[in-house]
Structures are given as C-alpha cells and as structure tokens.
Amino acid sequence: MSSAETGSTGTVGPVGPVGPVGPTGGVHPAPARTPSPWWSLGLLRSELVTTFRRWRTLALLGVLAAVPVLVGVAVKIETGDGSSAGGAGGEGPAFIAQITNNGLFLVFTALAATLPFFLPMAIGVIAGDAIAGEANAGTLRYLLVAPAGRARLLLVKYATTAVFCLVATLVVAASALAVGALLFPLGDVTTISGTRIGLAEGLGRALLIALVVAASLLGVAALGLFVSTMTNSGIAAMATTVGLLITVQILDQLPQLDALQPYFFSHYWLSFADLLRDPVHWDDLLRNLGLQVVYAAVFGSAAWARFTSRDVTA
Amino acid sequence: MEELPAADPVRAPVPVAPDRTDASGTSTGETGPDGTVIATTALTKRYRGGQLAVDRLDLAVPAGSVFGFLGPNGSGKTTTIRMLMGLIEPTSGTARVLGRPMPGASRAVLPHVGALIEGPALYGFLSGRDNLTRYDAADPTADPRTRRTRVAAALDRVGLSAAAGKKAKAYSLGMKQRLGLAAALLQPRRLLVLDEPTNGLDPQGMREIRALIRELASDGTTVFLSSHLLDEIEQVCTHAAVMAQGRLIVQGPVADLAAGARGRLVVTTPDAGDAARVLKERGIGDIVVEEGRVTGEPPDGEPADLTAALVAAGVRVRGFGVERASLEDAFVALTGEGFDVER
Ligand SMILES: Nc1ncnc2c1ncn2[C@@H]1O[C@H](COP(=O)(O)OP(=O)(O)OP(=O)(O)O)[C@@H](O)[C@H]1O
Ligand SMILES: [Mg+2]
Numbered sequence: 001m002s003s004a005e006t007g008s009t010g011t012v013g014p015v016g017p018v019g020p021v022g023p024t025g026g027v028h029p030a031p032a033r034t035p036s037p038w039w040s041l042g043l044l045r046s047e048l049v050t051t052f053r054r055w056r057t058l059a060l061l062g063v064l065a066a067v068p069v070l071v072g073v074a075v076k077i078e079t080g081d082g083s084s085a086g087g088a089g090g091e092g093p094a095f096i097a098q099i100t101n102n103g104l105f106l107v108f109t110a111l112a113a114t115l116p117f118f119l120p121m122a123i124g125v126i127a128g129d130a131i132a133g134e135a136n137a138g139t140l141r142y143l144l145v146a147p148a149g150r151a152r153l154l155l156v157k158y159a160t161t162a163v164f165c166l167v168a169t170l171v172v173a174a175s176a177l178a179v180g181a182l183l184f185p186l187g188d189v190t191t192i193s194g195t196r197i198g199l200a201e202g203l204g205r206a207l208l209i210a211l212v213v214a215a216s217l218l219g220v221a222a223l224g225l226f227v228s229t230m231t232n233s234g235i236a237a238m239a240t241t242v243g244l245l246i247t248v249q250i251l252d253q254l255p256q257l258d259a260l261q262p263y264f265f266s267h268y269w270l271s272f273a274d275l276l277r278d279p280v281h282w283d284d285l286l287r288n289l290g291l292q293v294v295y296a297a298v299f300g301s302a303a304w305a306r307f308t309s310r311d312v313t314a
Numbered sequence: 315m316e317e318l319p320a321a322d323p324v325r326a327p328v329p330v331a332p333d334r335t336d337a338s339g340t341s342t343g344e345t346g347p348d349g350t351v352i353a354t355t356a357l358t359k360r361y362r363g364g365q366l367a368v369d370r371l372d373l374a375v376p377a378g379s380v381f382g383f384l385g386p387n388g389s390g391k392t393t394t395i396r397m398l399m400g401l402i403e404p405t406s407g408t409a410r411v412l413g414r415p416m417p418g419a420s421r422a423v424l425p426h427v428g429a430l431i432e433g434p435a436l437y438g439f440l441s442g443r444d445n446l447t448r449y450d451a452a453d454p455t456a457d458p459r460t461r462r463t464r465v466a467a468a469l470d471r472v473g474l475s476a477a478a479g480k481k482a483k484a485y486s487l488g489m490k491q492r493l494g495l496a497a498a499l500l501q502p503r504r505l506l507v508l509d510e511p512t513n514g515l516d517p518q519g520m521r522e523i524r525a526l527i528r529e530l531a532s533d534g535t536t537v538f539l540s541s542h543l544l545d546e547i548e549q550v551c552t553h554a555a556v557m558a559q560g561r562l563i564v565q566g567p568v569a570d571l572a573a574g575a576r577g578r579l580v581v582t583t584p585d586a587g588d589a590a591r592v593l594k595e596r597g598i599g600d601i602v603v604e605e606g607r608v609t610g611e612p613p614d615g616e617p618a619d620l621t622a623a624l625v626a627a628g629v630r631v632r633g634f635g636v637e638r639a640s641l642e643d644a645f646v647a648l649t650g651e652g653f654d655v656e657r
Contacts, residue, residue, distance in 0.1 A: 039454045046451035054439060138435025142497060145399045145431070146452035147424035153452075311362075311402035 068176035103180025110176035124241035127224025133234035219265035219295030382547030385557030434494025438483030582633030
C-alpha cells in the first residue's frame with residue numbers, strides 16, 4: 001500500500017459539492033491537524049524507549065557486557081604465572097597475547113571475539129522482532145491506523161536497530177575497557193606495524209574501531225528487518241535471521257566458495273584491525289563499509305517493497 | 315438482497331435521534347457527496363488462501379449515525395473494517411472514509427478515526443498509560459505537549475485511571491478492552507470504528523461502554539460498531555447493516571429493519587379459547603393459543619375495534635397490544651437462519 005504514503009498530509013479537505021443533504025447529524029468541524037515536522041523524531045523516541053525498556057534487550061546487552069569480563073578474567077588467571085596468554089601459536093582471538101601488557105587490548109580482543117556471532121546474533125534478535133513482533137502482538141495494526149505510515153515506521157525501526165548496533169558495540173567496548181583497566185596496566189599502544197602510539201591516541205583508535213564494528217552490523221540489521229516483514233512470528237524471524245548469519249559465517253570458511261565470499265556481509269568484518277596499523281590500511285575497511293551500504297540498500301528496499309504492499313491481518 | 319424498504323443504501327442519510335439533528339445541520343465537507351462517512355462500492359476481498367471474505371459490499375454509513383454492523387461469525391465484518399482502515403488492500407471495489415478514498419488517503423483520514431479492531435493489542439511490559447503514550451506518539455497529528463493530559467483524560471473516560479500505572483500484561487480481559495477503547499479516544503474523532511467493543515466486559519462495563527458510545531454520538535461522532543449481539547445493536551444503534559457470508563443482506567435505520575419483520579398481536583386473557591374464536595371471526599391469521607394468552611398476525615385495521623369486539627363477546631381482556639418485532643426476529647426473517655457459523 002505504498003500509495004498510502006504519498007497521500008497528502010494535513011486535514012481531510014472538502015471533497016466536491018456536498019449538496020442539500022438535510023440534517024447530517026452534525027459533524028462538528030474538527031480543528032485542523034497538521035503533522036508536526038518533528039513528529040518522526042517523536043516516533044523514533046517512542047520506539048527507542050520501547051525497545052530499551054524491554055527486558056530482552058537488557059538481557060542481550062548484559063550478555064554482551066559479560067563477554068569481556070570472562071575473557072579478562074580468563075587471561076588474568078592463565079597468565080598469573082607470568083607467561084603470556086595465547087602463546088606463540090596465536091591461538092584465541094586477535095590481540096589476546098597483548099592484554100597482559102596493556103589492558104586497552106582487551107577492547108580489541110573483546111570486539112574481535114563478539115563480532116562473528118554474539119553481536120550479530122543480538123542484532124538479529126532485535127531486527128527480526130522489529131516488525132514481526134509487533135504483528136505477532138497485534139500492536140502493528142494499531143500503529144498503522146494511528147497512522148504511523150508504513151515507510152516511516154520501517155525507517156524508524158531500522159534507525160532503532162542501528163542505534164542498538166551502536167549501543168551493543170559500545171557496551172562491549174566499555175565493559176572491556178573497564179575490565180582491562182581494572183585487571184591490567186594501561187599504557188602506550190604498540191600497533192600491528194610495530195610503531196608505538198600514546199594511550200590517548202590508542203583510546204581514540206579504540207573508539208573509532210567500535211564505530212566501525214557498529215557500522216559492520218548494519219547489513220545484518222537490514223537483512224533481519226527484511227525477514228521481519230515476511231512473517232507474523234517474531235520468533236521465526238529471529239531464528240531465520242540468526243540461522244542465515246550462521247550459514248553465511250560457515251560458507252565464508254569454505255575454500256570452494258572463494259569467488260563468492262567477497263560478497264558475504266561478514267567477509268571483511270575483522271578488517272577493523274587495520275585501524276591498528278600505522279599508517280591505517282583503508283582498503284578492506286572501505287570494502288567492508290561499502291558492502292554494508294549495499295546490503296542495507298538492497299534489503300532495506302526489499303523490506304520497504306514487502307511491508308508497504310502487505311496485508312496486515314494479524 | 316431482499317426487497318425491503320430499508321435495503322436501499324441511497325436512503326441515507328436519515329434524520330437520527332432528535333438530539334443530534336440540531337447541530338446546525340451544515341455539512342463540513344468531510345463527508346461524502348451524499349452525507350456519508352463511510353461509503354463502499356462493490357468492495358470485495360478475497361484472501362490469499364482463496365477465501366472470499368467480502369463480496370461486492372455497498373455500504374453507506376450516514377454522518378452522525380450510530381451504525382451497527384451485524385453478522386454471524388465469519389461473515390466478513392472484521393475484513394470490511396480492515397479494508398476501511400487501510401490495513402488490507404481490497405481485491406476490487408472502492409472504499410471512501412470521511413469522503414476520501416482508502417487506503418490512498420490513510421495519512422489524512424486516519425487521524426480523525428479512532429479504531430478498535432479485533433480486540434485490543436497492548437505492550438504487556440508497558441503500563442496502561444505508557445501504552446497510550448506509545449500509540450499517541452505514532453499519530454503524526456498528535457501534539458506531544460498535550461499528550462500527558464490527553465492520555466489521562468482517555469484513561470479517565472474508560473474508568474482506568476486507578477490502574478493506569480499497572481503493567482498491561484496484568485490487566486484483565488475487560489481492562490484490556492477498556493484500554494483499547496481509550497486508545498481510540500486519545501483525540502477528538504469524527505469517526506469511531508469499533509469491532510465488538512463490549513467483548514469481554516462485565517454487564518456493568520457493557521452499560522458504561524454503551525453510555526459512552528451514546529455520549530460520543532451526541533457530540534457528533536459517527537460510530538461504526540460491529541457486533542453479533544443483536545440486542546446491543548438494538549439498544550445503541552440508529553442504523554444497522556446485516557452481513558451474511560460476506561454479502562450485505564440489508565441496511566437502513568434500525569426502526570425500519572425491525573419493522574421489516576412484522577410484530578405480533580398479543581391478547582392476554584384467561585378466556586383464551588373465546589378470544590381465539592373472536593379473533594378468527596375478525597380475520598386475524600396465524601392464531602396461536604398459549605396459556606393465558608393468544609397471539610396472531612397484527613390486524614390491518616384499527617386495533618381498538620378488536621378490543622371492542624372481544625369485550626362485547628365477554629372475553630376478559632387483561633392485556634392487548636402489538637408486540638414490536640425485535641431485530642433478532644428481523645434477522646431470522648432476513649436470513650432464514652440462526653446465528654451459526656456458515657463456513
Ligand atoms: N487472514 C486471513 N486469511 C484468510 N482468510 C481469512 C483471514 N481472516 C479472515 N478470513 C476468512 O474470511 C472470512 C471473514 O472473516 P472475518 O474475520 O471478516 O469475519 P467476522 O465477521 O469478523 O467474524 P467474527 O464475528 O467471528 O469476528 C472468514 O471465513 C475467515 O475464515
Ligand atoms: Mg471479527
């Protein structure tokens with residue numbers, strides 16, 4: 001029903017001659033109702049409040065915050081005898097060997113550890129539930145007759161999911177920084193290239209990395225939102241999105257699919273480490289961000305096409 | 315459709331309750347060209363499963379009416395309402411609400427429409443008040459500065475003020491229904507579309523909702539009310555339409571509908587046998603003798619002549635009158651069936 005979006009705003013205007021119809025039962029002239037230009041922000045605010053007041057959202061963030069704690073404590077225990085974590089073989093997540101020297105590396109380790117599954121899984125839950133959950137609860141029909149507008153509601157849902165991507169990433173980073181500072185020394189950062197940068201710049205790079213990781217999740221978010229418009233079951237949408245995510249992650253490991261892999265949304269995810277080079281290697285970083293934009297555009301359009309034409313009977 | 319005087323949709327609008335006809339009488343242009351608030355032509359919906367849910371519906375809801383939309387389970391009432399609210403696209407035909415086409419003019423029309431569709435739907439983890447705040451935020455024309463007061467007023471109107479802070483998942487069925495109604499009343503509306511609004515309410519709650527509907531109607535709001543409770547429609551509605559199997563059987567003023575089914579002459583008397591004889595002599599048809607009373611088809615002439623004849627024949631008449639047909643009689647007469655699901 002995309003035409004519903006193009007209808008003019010404002011009040012119901014006079015339609016043609018009304019004619020001598022006698023007593024009409026007295027429809028009082030209603031005050032003019034013009035949508036406020038800031039209205040969409042009000043809807044976004046309502047959506048954010050509703051999302052972040054959900055117990056489930058808080059539980060997801062709690063799990064994400066716990067990951068750095070577990071990694072930090074494990075590293076601390078393992079290295080209590082003075083040996084370095086991870087060993088020379090480079091086992092475990094990237095940067096784990098550096099944590100004992102510099103707690104800041106726990107931020108990079110935690111992001112590298114959560115980016116493949118934990119973070120996108122949390123995004124899949126939020127995005128998958130965005131439309132399907134409302135349909136399942138029946139609240140979707142009341143939002144639509146309010147009338148929130150289908151395209152607008154979809155945009156607000158996507159924006160909220162994007163905010164969740166950022167919040168989730170920042171929760172991991174902040175928790176890692178706190179744990180890292182608590183358990184290990186903080187100091188100058190040795191980049192992958194071997195140069196040293198000051199702690200302040202290191203913190204700046206950490207923030208930049210968190211932002212890039214959050215942006216890496218925008219493709220999954222769009223995919224999840226699209227899946228969410230396809231069904232009336234929030235659980236089914238969440239499961240489908242997470243299932244797709246895991247499938248893509250597995251396919252990304254198969255050497256036979258070499259030619260396809262550069263198009264997987266997760267293929268360049270770990271390129272964020274290139275921000276720790278001196279100078280920064282931008283190639284894969286930009287490829288990653290470009291891929292996310294393409295996924296967001298493709299699945300965003302698909303979600304729009306589906307949602308604006310769909311019968312809402314739930 | 316049956317050939318009944320009330321079956322003609324273009325008869326609308328009809329003057330409704332006198333307390334509503336004095337409101338200046340001028341149309342503000344938000345109605346259709348013929349003074350209708352809802353007008354559909356050949357509106358048809360076939361669901362994807364192939365089910366023909368609404369079949370060439372021509373509905374005309376006059377402005378200011380309380381319009382009862384009546385029909386057995388599965389007759390297409392909710393489907394019609396979904397099309398009117400732009401939730402589903404008609405397979406064919408057109409619908410106009412407040413004079414504008416739906417779903418094309420949703421953005422302009424829906425802020426003036428309060429709706430309760432297939433029962434309330436709430437965010438269980440939010441309080442009643444926060445649920446209303448959320449729905450109000452979704453209305454582009456709702457002023458956020460007055461939101462708090464409007465939410466409080468709506469809660470008050472449905473008698474939920476005391477439970478406003480309680481989580482909606484802890485609400486009883488009737489409380490949820492009230493909260494759903496409150497959401498429809500967040501703004502002054504021109505049209506209220508209520509799909510079985512008294513579902514789940516206790517008798518006191520039903521009375522309150524009916525009073526509320528009458529009150530809203532007397533303010534000039536047109537109320538479109540679906541129900542399968544015939545006496546409910548009879549009590550609050552000025553107009554009604556009857557659906558069966560997706561088709562419109564009849565529509566018009568309630569009084570005309572009920573008149574479509576003829577009432578019955580009732581004589582209460584201890585001398586039932588004598589009374590029956592006298593009535594028969596006077597040409598009354600379909601006489602039924604019961605314990606202490608005799609009923610028959612209403613007389614064509616002056617009923618008082620009958621009383622005189624009965625008294626003259628020595629029949630002790632305790633009561634005499636023509637019982638008005640109920641809407642239920644009308645419904646059965648129209649559909650020739652009871653109120654069962656047909657498919
Ligand atoms: N989403 C759907 N998909 C397919 N068929 C449907 C759907 N919703 C309703 N129907 C069918 O359409 C017909 C009309 O249903 P509708 O819900 O409009 O009836 P109703 O008059 O509101 O009934 P009730 O009094 O029980 O609420 C029914 O036969 C029903 O099975
Ligand atoms: Mg129904």
